Amino acid sequence: MEAALFAKMMSDKSVTDLKKLGYKYPQADIAEFIGLLKTGFYTTLPMKDFNGEPLVYLESVAQVHLSAAKILLTPHNSSQHYGIKAMEDEIVSTLTIEQIDTSRDSVRRILTGYAPASETENRIYGMKKGVEFIADPNHRITEENLHQLYEMTVGDFLAGEDRLLPGNYYRHDSVYVVGDKVEHMGLPWKKLPEYMADLIAYANAEGSDNDLLKAALLHFYIAYLHPYFDGNGRMARLLHLWYLVQQGYSSALFIPLSRYVERSRRGYYDAYTLTEQNARISGVLDVTPFLVYFIEHVYHQLEDVASSASAIGAFQAVLERGGITEKEKDLWHFVLSAYGNGEFSTKQLERDFGNAAYATILSFVLKFEELGLLQSQKYGNRVKYSLRQCG
DSSP states (O other): OOHHHHHHHHTSTTTTOHHHHHHHSOHHHHHHHHHHIIIIIOEEEEEEOTTSOEEEEOTTTOOOOHHHHHHHHOOOOOSSSSOHHHHHHHHHHHHHHTTOOOOHHHHHHHHTTOOOOSHHHHHHHHHHHHHHHHHSTTSOOOHHHHHHHHHHHTGGGOOGGGSOOTTOSSOSSOOEEEOSSOEEEOOOGGGHHHHHHHHHHHHHOOSSSOHHHHHHHHHHHHHHHOOSSSOHHHHHHHHHHHHHHHTTOTTTTTSOHHHHHHHTHHHHHHHHHHHHHHHHHHSSOBOHHHHHHHHHHTGGGGGGGHHHHHHHHHHHHHHHHOOOOHHHHHHHHHHHHHHTTSOBOHHHHHHHHOSSOHHHHHHHHHHHHHTTSEEEEEETTEEEEEEOOOO
């Protein structure tokens, strides 16, 4: 194949969709193009497809902006391991993706310490425990810990045949996935211990792989193998976050990644479908479509939370000038953790913070608005506050 034609096909926007690419170029060219990719352009991964062949991806196509990593690495001066508002959004979104009926009020109840009052709230409680588990840096990614995470998050709330057998880390029978856009059979169950061991080894292996791409690859592989009868999607998204936490991405649990997935849910499922559709054409499981989905629809959408990072920097400048009390400092850190970029009222802050009189709350918001750290918005006779958008 001529170098110019190869370069043209590599830069084609349909390069991650071999079927569409086949509409533009002769089948002989497609076959030669795939052959060249296999001989030197694919990056090989230490995880296998169902036929025992390694997964691959096109590093030149799956490129993450450095800004996404910077946002996820931004430290949070908070006594909490995770942002309350972010985890509210994360839990609502991850359950919505799996079409589990829930309400934001129920999530808020559980996150503030109330006992579950229904089956749905049990699932929310499980997610809360799961987030707390992966937030602890002492909980390394091992098969034992993954099993513990699954049981506390999903397994404890399942009934009958969907439960794992005692002593089993993974399902003991076949599973089929039939959805709006996904039709997939999970890995034959007897192979799961071997393949899941590969996943755990990859999660803990040191190397030059981009951390954000590696987190997305772990995410993909859990859903691809489908090691459980139920809850595979939740576990894939939790493992994604868990890996980022383990790698020191301070903001991973202060940004609801699943909210971005929910917003682009169709593209999320299409990415899985496209990956397997391409494999039927090429004979190799190239996960580039899933990585490109995550880059475009999640990682490169994180700029809308960058104002939190700017606000932290602005607060540090104010703090250095003096005049900020310890209570005001605690309130500021709570606002960042609990509300992120969302709005809140003084009454809401008084209730949620729980350790300050209303007069202290009112003084805090007025002072921080004057300092340029908060902004207010009137809604009739009500006033809501939020982080000031810093340029």
